[in-house]
Amino acid sequence: MATVGKSISFALLAASLAGATLLAPGCGSDKPVVYPSNEGGAGGIVTDQQGGQVGVVDGAGTSGLSGAAKSAYEAGWQAWLKGDLATAKKQFQEAASLDSKSPSPPYSLGVVLEHLGELSQAQQSYRTAFSNSAEHELSMCAYALSLANNKSPGEASTFLEEKRAKRSNSPRLTACEAEVKSIQKDHATAQQLAQDALRMDPDFKDAMVVIARDHYRARKMDLAMYALRAVLTGFGDSTPPRDRDNAEAHLLRGLILRETGGRIQALKDFEAAVKRRPDLVEALVNLGSMRLEAGNAEEALPVLESAVRFAPNSAIAHLNLGDTYRLLQRYADAKKEFDQALALDSSLAAAHYDLGLMYLTAQSIPGTSADQQVATAIKELETYKTMRGPKAPPGVNDEIDDLLNRAKAKQAELKNAVAPAPAAGDAGAKK
Numbered sequence: 152m153a154t155v156g157k158s159i160s161f162a163l164l165a166a167s168l169a170g171a172t173l174l175a176p177g178c179g180s181d182k183p184v185v186y187p188s189n190e191g192g193a194g195g196i197v198t199d200q201q202g203g204q205v206g207v208v209d210g211a212g213t214s215g216l217s218g219a220a221k222s223a224y225e226a227g228w229q230a231w232l233k234g235d236l237a238t239a240k241k242q243f244q245e246a247a248s249l250d251s252k253s254p255s256p257p258y259s260l261g262v263v264l265e266h267l268g269e270l271s272q273a274q275q276s277y278r279t280a281f282s283n284s285a286e287h288e289l290s291m292c293a294y295a296l297s298l299a300n301n302k303s304p305g306e307a308s309t310f311l312e313e314k315r316a317k318r319s320n321s322p323r324l325t326a327c328e329a330e331v332k333s334i335q336k337d338h339a340t341a342q343q344l345a346q347d348a349l350r351m352d353p354d355f356k357d358a359m360v361v362i363a364r365d366h367y368r369a370r371k372m373d374l375a376m377y378a379l380r381a382v383l384t385g386f387g388d389s390t391p392p393r394d395r396d397n398a399e400a401h402l403l404r405g406l407i408l409r410e411t412g413g414r415i416q417a418l419k420d421f422e423a424a425v426k427r428r429p430d431l432v433e434a435l436v437n438l439g440s441m442r443l444e445a446g447n448a449e450e451a452l453p454v455l456e457s458a459v460r461f462a463p464n465s466a467i468a469h470l471n472l473g474d475t476y477r478l479l480q481r482y483a484d485a486k487k488e489f490d491q492a493l494a495l496d497s498s499l500a501a502a503h504y505d506l507g508l509m510y511l512t513a514q515s516i517p518g519t520s521a522d523q524q525v526a527t528a529i530k531e532l533e534t535y536k537t538m539r540g541p542k543a544p545p546g547v548n549d550e551i552d553d554l555l556n557r558a559k560a561k562q563a564e565l566k567n568a569v570a571p572a573p574a575a576g577d578a579g580a581k582k
Contacts, residue, residue: 224255257280261274266430291310295307307331311328354393356400375407382395383400398428401434404417406437439475448478456472470499473486474505477509482509482516504551535549535551
């Protein structure tokens with residue numbers, strides 16, 4: 152792991168322990184949170200509770216658009232691939248205005264809006280998409296998963312049941328409802344629905360990934376890995392892999408392997424996921440944090456900068472990027488990212504920990520005196536300790552008492568260094 156002295160960045164600790172339990176301790180806070188936080192676009196990201204991240208998958212070549220609308224959509228698509236969400240939003244809006252009947256622009260706009268945290272507008276955009284086309288199941292699933300991932304799983308389930316009543320043989324809608332049931336922790340129904348989707352279409356990869364993801368949520372790791380094997384590697388020549396490049400399957404397998412100790416293969420899986428889907432935020436965050444753990448801050452930097460571009464409202468992405476800047480001694484940039492993480496999630500104790508670590512270990516921070524620097528270190532570390540509670544999360548050795556002792560000793564040294572020496576007359580009077 153990347154270290155400074157004996158102190159391990161808490162962002163790295165939190166990232167490495169993220170999948171350890173169904174509700175992993177969230178970066179040192181004393182309440183359970185989902186890692187990363189809800190930055191996942193239409194359908195969320197593959198975490199303990201959220202569904203598979205829906206991306207902008209309709210390129211202009213398959214969008215059914217033409218002329219200026221197609222050109223605007225293509226510009227949005229290219230911007231999306233770069234993580235330029237502002238331009239993607241503008242171009243998809245333009246495409247939607249030029250062709251008000253196509254479902255593709257409002258669907259893709261919804262994905263972008265959800266990444267930007269504009270939830271109600273995103274859901275309205277999905278509704279526009281499936282209103283434009285009663286057969287656009289991608290937008291139906293995106294809408295349902297958006298509801299389910301934002302505390303309305305019952306509404307999502309009701310919506311899908313109504314749609315499935317009209318499209319009873321749809322493997323996509325059936326698998327989507329399986330995902331919603333899994334989010335609700337109704338694992339038996341989730342498995343049954345996913346199997347139903349495969350009976351409708353034995354080659355429907357999304358259903359296979361849903362099966363694996365539901366087993367992962369239920370902490371049935373062996374079953375999850377078995378399901379992922381069918382997708383990624385197969386069972387010999389007689390049963391070849393269904394989709395060896397499936398990005399979400401690689402992401403999910405990477406999460407399981409990282410948790411269970413298979414770090415080398417986990418790193419390869421995160422790299423494969425990002426190569427196929429550069430918008431998969433959790434793959435980016437995990438890949439970046441694993442590179443940080445290996446001491447490769449330079450290699451982690453572009454990955455985590457990409458994560459923040461695709462998920463500007465992710466406190467965890469900002470936290471990890473801040474830690475990267477800290478290790479690269481870009482302290483102003485690091486502080487900006489830590490402050491942004493706290494602005495997004497004021498309960499994120501790890502940001503206070505990393506700020507304290509930065510002020511304690513940096514040789515000097517521009518614009519801050521030595522006294523101010525150590526005082527800030529003590530303040531941030533004490534804030535972290537208060538927020539954390541009397542004990543660290545299971546499996547985390549944050550060394551907080553040692554860090555505070557070091558900071559206070561350093562503060563005492565600074566005070567002694569500037570204390571006036573005894574006057575010569577005083578020394579003589581004591582003889």
